[in-house]
Amino acid sequence: MKFSSKVADLFCESQERRRFNAALENKYDRLYRLAYAWSHHPAMAQDLVQETMLKALEKRKDLSNLEHLDAWLSKIMRNQFLDNMRFNRRWEWAEESEIDQHFSVDCSESEMIKKQSQDAFYQAMAKLPFDQREVIVLADLQGFSYQEISDITSTPIGTVMSRISRGREKLRSLLQHSDVQRDKVVPLRRN
Amino acid sequence: MGKSVQTYQIHAYIDGQLSRDECFEIEEAMQFDSELQDEICHLRALKSQVKSAYADIPVPERDRKPVSKRVWSIPKTAAASLFLGVVMGAGMLSLFSGQNGGVSQQPLAMAQADQQKYIVHLDSDDLKKQAEALDEIETLLKDGGPNVKVDFISNYKGIKMFDVNNPNHDQLEKLLGQYDNLTLYACKRALERAMQRGEKVNVIPQVRHDKPAIDAVVERLNEGWKYIKI
Incomplete structure (x- = not known):
């Protein structure tokens, strides 16, 4: 390769890196809200966003098209989230179904929820099994298509549809009965 | 509620995941089925409730300036001139690099030395x-x-x-x-x-x-x- 071509490549590489970094920077808020909706814990959500962004920087070259950045980041974040839970000291190698138990341990987090109606809603969401909560958040908050959710969660599209359907039914039922109490919402904890 | 419309189809409908024909079928069924209408209405409300519950969650402030401002702080014309200068400089260096076809690792290493x-x-x-x-x-x-x-x-x-x-x-x-x-x-x-x-x-x-x-x-x-x- 000629020297001038090498310099041109370096320049393009630098431009591409800058575009990627700028795009990543713009996703911070979106990622935080997704992390929060999954974890219900501000500090954990912040950590999760940081870990996701660092992982994205590390794996930058795996993303072929910046248009797919949202789905790619969501997939990274999901893997980080599940890894954190699985390698958690108290829940080492937990299955996904076991992760849900983190949501049902008593603990007060009074600063987290201010509005009474939202309180009940968050508690209902927290009571959903994680596999249902994650697809509902990806569909309703993030606006991903079923195909994208299937790719992010590495789950067949039929399963995604069934989880969304069952999740919403359960959420509606929880909200109707609203037997959840304010001080029973619990964030996921790392240790 | 009409049995012809499956539950998963209703969810796919409110999520905008059905084809135009499939949407038409559901909308046609809704005309004669008030229960189906209510169901779709409730699920739409639930969907928007999820969005509004998390879309306004305050994002903690970050203690630094946005990166994007710094990224494009160099005017594009200056960047283009710089690029041209580097390429021309590279050409000159390759001319002076002698007999090995103008391709030398040394000038590249020198050019990168301060980077x-x-x-x-x-x-x-x-x-x-x-x-x-x-x-x-x-x-x-x-x-x-x-x-x-x-x-x-x-x-x-x-x-x-x-x-x-x-x-x-x-x-x-x-x-x-x-x-x-x-x-x-x-x-x-x-x-x-x-x-x-x-x-x-x-x-x-x-x-x-x-x-x-x-x-x-x-x-x-x-x-x-x-x-x-x-």
Whole structure:
């Protein structure tokens, strides 16, 4: 390769890196809200966003098209989230179904929820099994298509549809009965 | 509610995942089925409730300026001139490089000499990985000479690397004594979390910990630093 071509490549590489970094920077808020909706814990959500962004920087070259950045980041974040839970000291190698138990341990987090109606809603969401909560958040908050959710969660599209359907039914039922109490919402904890 | 419309179809309808024909079928069924109408109405309300519950969650402030402002701070014309200058300079260098077809590794190395800036990122408390990071840093500093700069950034469990009681502490101290172009950063947030958990991390005084690791990494990447993950 000629020297001038090498310099041109370096320049393009630098431009591409800058575009990627700028795009990543713009996703911070979106990622935080997704992390929060999954974890219900501000500090954990912040950590999760940081870990996701660092992982994205590390794996930058795996993303072929910046248009797919949202789905790619969501997939990274999901893997980080599940890894954190699985390698958690108290829940080492937990299955996904076991992760849900983190949501049902008593603990007060009074600063987290201010509005009474939202309180009940968050508690209902927290009571959903994680596999249902994650697809509902990806569909309703993030606006991903079923195909994208299937790719992010590495789950067949039929399963995604069934989880969304069952999740919403359960959420509606929880909200109707609203037997959840304010001080029973619990964030996921790392240790 | 009509049996012809399946539950999963209703959800797919409100999520906009059906084809035009499938939508038409549901809308036709709705005309004669008030129960179906109510169901769709309720599910739509639930969907928007999920969105509104999380879309307005306040995002914690980050203690730095947006990267995007710095990214495009150089005027495009200046960037184009710089690029042209570099390419022309490269052409001149290749002309002077003599008989090996104008392709030489040496001028490229010279051109890059003042750009040898590396971030070494560690997020593990694995002692082997820590030793690997220190070896990597030593190689970079030794091979790069005075033109190289290395920032060693740790987060998550990697902050233990900078603890005074870390088994690799002596090697790190030796590097710091030997090279003044090595800077250490521990993630501010990771240190705060460790404190909250009651873990004692007694970092050595040379460590900077005034910002989260992601901010430090992104800042440097935007300044053209090379990223090495251990």
